[in-house]
Amino acid sequence: MRIIAGKAGGIPLKSLKGRDVRPTLDRVKESMFNIIAFYLPGAIVLDLFAGFGNLGIEALSRGAVSCQFVEKSSSHLQIIRENLEKSKLMTGAKLEQQDVFAFLKQTQQKYDLIFMDPPYQQGLTEQAVELIQAQKLLNENALIISERSAAEKAVEFSDLTIIKSKKYGNSLLTIYKSN
Numbered sequence: 001m002r003i004i005a006g007k008a009g010g011i012p013l014k015s016l017k018g019r020d021v022r023p024t025l026d027r028v029k030e031s032m033f034n035i036i037a038f039y040l041p042g043a044i045v046l047d048l049f050a051g052f053g054n055l056g057i058e059a060l061s062r063g064a065v066s067c068q069f070v071e072k073s074s075s076h077l078q079i080i081r082e083n084l085e086k087s088k089l090m091t092g093a094k095l096e097q098q099d100v101f102a103f104l105k106q107t108q109q110k111y112d113l114i115f116m117d118p119p120y121q122q123g124l125t126e127q128a129v130e131l132i133q134a135q136k137l138l139n140e141n142a143l144i145i146s147e148r149s150a151a152e153k154a155v156e157f158s159d160l161t162i163i164k165s166k167k168y169g170n171s172l173l174t175i176y177k178s179n
Contacts, residue, residue, distance in 0.1 A: 003061050003087055005033070006063065007089075008057070008061040013052060013057065013083045013087075014079050015052040016052070016079065028147070028168040028169075029058060031166075031173070032145060032175075033059075033062060035164055036113065039141075039143055040113070041062075041063040042064070042065050043059065043065065043112040043113050044064070044066050044111050044113075045060075045064045045115070046067070046070070046111045046115070047068070047070065047115045048070050049070070049117055049119070050069040051117065052076060052079045052080060053079070053080035053084065056068075057083055057087060060084075060087075061087065065092055066092040066094070067093055068095075068096060069094070070098065070103045071096075071097065072097060074097055081095060100124075104132060104137070105131065105135065109137070110142075111137055111138060111139060112143070113142065113144075114132065114142070114144045115145050116128055116144065117146075117147040118148075121148075129160070133160075138178040139178075143163075143175055143176065144160065144175070145176075146173070146175075147172070147174075148171070148172050149170065149171070149172065150167045150168075150170050153172075159179050160176040161179060162176055163176070
């Protein structure tokens with residue numbers, strides 16, 4: 001796992017090994033960031049279910065102005081911090097150790113890009129997107145980038161348009177744009 005492009009491109013990122021660990025593969029990440037490249041400069045980013053910070057760190061490297069990482073695991077949050085320090089991208093980063101849904105209920109910030117890669121096949125994407133919409137957390141023309149199991153289908157939401165949905169191995173990448 002590494003930062004693919006931008007000011008910190010090529011820097012390897014630390015992660016942990018385990019059955020519940022499923023970092024976004026470089027080829028999926030590269031395809032994702034090629035699609036959203038136009039939206040990155042100056043973007044306010046939210047990385048939900050952040051894991052090791054792979055997606056949010058890539059966004060910062062490619063020109064996002066800020067990224068808030070939400071992860072409930074303290075060991076994962078420590079690795080995000082180490083990855084941010086190693087890549088010299090700590091400026092603009094904010095780390096939140098809490099449950100994603102508790103965070104979404106209390107935040108007042110609006111975002112341009114929201115990444116989410118929750119545990120597969122638990123309906124967490126749907127719950128999070130519905131809460132994001134209910135709390136009005138999206139700026140105009142914002143994107144939500146969701147990674148889920150390829151066995152699941154892309155779900156449609158009111159006030160969001162699917163601009164891309166593609167399977168990559170065991171993952172389904174879906175990009176939503178706010179209307």
